[in-house]
Amino acid sequence: MGKEEQLLEGWRELTPEKQQKVLEFVEALKFESDATAVNTEYIPQTPLAKKLWEIRTRAIASGIQLLNEAEIEQELAERRGGYRES
Incomplete structure (x- = not known):
């Protein structure tokens, strides 16, 4: 049995609440991947830029x-x- 089949089988056994948690976890993993990919493109040079970039990366991952x-x-x-909505 492949990983996809195992995942689907396990998914079907979960309650709707736990399925939602799995979806949220998957989204968080995707954001981590995106943050890592972006992080390799930009390299902050100053201490302030490094601190701000780390805060941004953590925010995206969360x-x-x-x-x-x-x-x-x-x-x-x-x-x-x-601000006024018209």
Whole structure:
């Protein structure tokens, strides 16, 4: 029996709650892979950049969704009281 069959067999025996935990774990593993791949492309040079990059890598691995530029601008506007939805 191959790994996929073993995984599927084990999956079918789990409760829905445990199946959800498995899905979340798989997503976390995917983020770790993505963070590692990105990490090999960028090498921080300063102590501050190294610290910030480590924080970013840990955040991604934990499953936190990073904001894009538009989302950051929206959040800043909301916090400063300038955001209005039309």
